[in-house]
Amino acid sequence: MAETKKLLRALAGEVQKVPPIWMMRQAGRYLPEYRATREQAGDFLSLCYTPDLAAEVTLQPIRRFGFDAAILFADILLVPQALGADLWFVTGEGPRLSTITRQAGFDALKPADAIHDTLGPIYETVRILSRELPADTPLIGFAGAPWTVATYMIAGRGTPDQAPAHALMREECALFEALLERITEATITYLSAQIEAGAEVVKIFDSWAGSLRGDDFDRYAVEPARRITAALKERHPGIPVIGFPREAGERYVGFASATGVDCVALDNSVDPAWAAAHVQADGCVQGNLAPGHMVTGGRALVDETRAIVEAFSGGPHIFNLGHGITPDADPDNVHLMIEAVRGG
Numbered sequence: 089m090a091e092t093k094k095l096l097r098a099l100a101g102e103v104q105k106v107p108p109i110w111m112m113r114q115a116g117r118y119l120p121e122y123r124a125t126r127e128q129a130g131d132f133l134s135l136c137y138t139p140d141l142a143a144e145v146t147l148q149p150i151r152r153f154g155f156d157a158a159i160l161f162a163d164i165l166l167v168p169q170a171l172g173a174d175l176w177f178v179t180g181e182g183p184r185l186s187t188i189t190r191q192a193g194f195d196a197l198k199p200a201d202a203i204h205d206t207l208g209p210i211y212e213t214v215r216i217l218s219r220e221l222p223a224d225t226p227l228i229g230f231a232g233a234p235w236t237v238a239t240y241m242i243a244g245r246g247t248p249d250q251a252p253a254h255a256l257m258r259e260e261c262a263l264f265e266a267l268l269e270r271i272t273e274a275t276i277t278y279l280s281a282q283i284e285a286g287a288e289v290v291k292i293f294d295s296w297a298g299s300l301r302g303d304d305f306d307r308y309a310v311e312p313a314r315r316i317t318a319a320l321k322e323r324h325p326g327i328p329v330i331g332f333p334r335e336a337g338e339r340y341v342g343f344a345s346a347t348g349v350d351c352v353a354l355d356n357s358v359d360p361a362w363a364a365a366h367v368q369a370d371g372c373v374q375g376n377l378a379p380g381h382m383v384t385g386g387r388a389l390v391d392e393t394r395a396i397v398e399a400f401s402g403g404p405h406i407f408n409l410g411h412g413i414t415p416d417a418d419p420d421n422v423h424l425m426i427e428a429v430r431g432g
């Protein structure tokens with residue numbers, strides 16, 4: 089039977105007149121129904137670990153907007169937690185974790201295959217979604233890339249320049265690399281379990297790839313993505329992988345062929361015409377409208393959306409934002425963007 093899911097067709101390299109569309113953080117605080125379910129769960133982590141409620145918030149943007157893909161509701165920081173780190177969220181500030189800066193902290197981490205003890209509810213969310221999603225809406229599973237996850241485990245929080253992780257890389261390289269290795273193994277195990285539970289695509293979020301330069305980018309962004317992709321493709325042939333080395337700039341060029349990912353997600357600092365010539369030449373790309381348009385709307389939103397669709401119309405493309413939608417966004421602007429993509 090011919091593939092009917094637009095997202096999977098784009099990932100297989102098909103050029104479509106109307107690209108499939110979904111949105112990073114499509115389940116989130118800009119939606120009143122999300123805020124109500126989160127309230128019911130009590131807090132963000134309880135929402136992630138309660139399969140019925142996590143499945144419900146995953147479905148909310150599908151019902152409201154009819155996106156061409158759903159993304160599992162969870163967080164990249166559940167993997168460090170499953171490896172034994174303490175994790176909590178400070179309202180209005182973001183995540184906090186216990187830090188790994190010495191050998192003793194690393195030695196206390198659990199082995200990669202112990203993550204299932206903690207992450208079982210996430211697989212259950214995936215199973216519920218495989219039953220409940222509309223037949224033409226594939227489910228995207230995801231994990232953080234090892235470098236990005238390591239930056240949080242080392243600093244204990246988000247950092248503007250990832251300085252603590254860069255310092256550990258320079259001063260205690262063996263410890264830094266052992267940590268990356270543990271996260272890489274856990275990520276392969278975790279994504280594999282999501283696929284076994286029913287995820288049809290997986291995405292690797294390397295939100296802080298942009299702070300890796302030169303050889304560091306090859307060693308700590310390209311190489312882990314290549315290993316994860318190769319391991320998943322060996323275990324689950326045919327499952328497409330999306331890589332997101334955010335703010336990689338010129339290093340987006342060749343990323344797909346160096347890692348084996350089926351699609352490269354582009355942040356909104358990238359010029360679409362440049363990316364069409366230099367990145368889309370290698371295969372499918374995803375992106376890359378600035379999330380700020382979901383706040384400001386209007387003519388600029390429509391014009392920019394159409395310009396992105398046009399720039400990428402010569403090759404396989406998945407329409408998305410260049411980063412997650414923000415809590416101050418207006419859901420009406422999401423409708424406007426979808427209409428502009430679908431030609432309404």
Ligand SMILES: Cc1c2[nH]c(c1CCC(=O)O)Cc1[nH]c(c(CCC(=O)O)c1C)Cc1[nH]c(c(CCC(=O)O)c1C)Cc1[nH]c(c(C)c1CCC(=O)O)C2
Nearest residue numbers: 112113114115116132159160161162163164182293295412
């Ligand atoms: C770095 C990172 C994290 N988490 C994630 C990344 C990589 C992508 C990126 O760069 O944004 C990925 C992520 N986080 C979340 C998803 C769910 C799926 C989706 O709808 O995209 C995904 C794919 C839910 C979430 N993860 C978080 C929220 C907000 C939580 C809330 O309801 O209060 C959601 C919906 C919390 C979170 N989680 C994280 C941070 C820094 C924060 C706080 C910032 C913020 O509040 O937006 C870590």
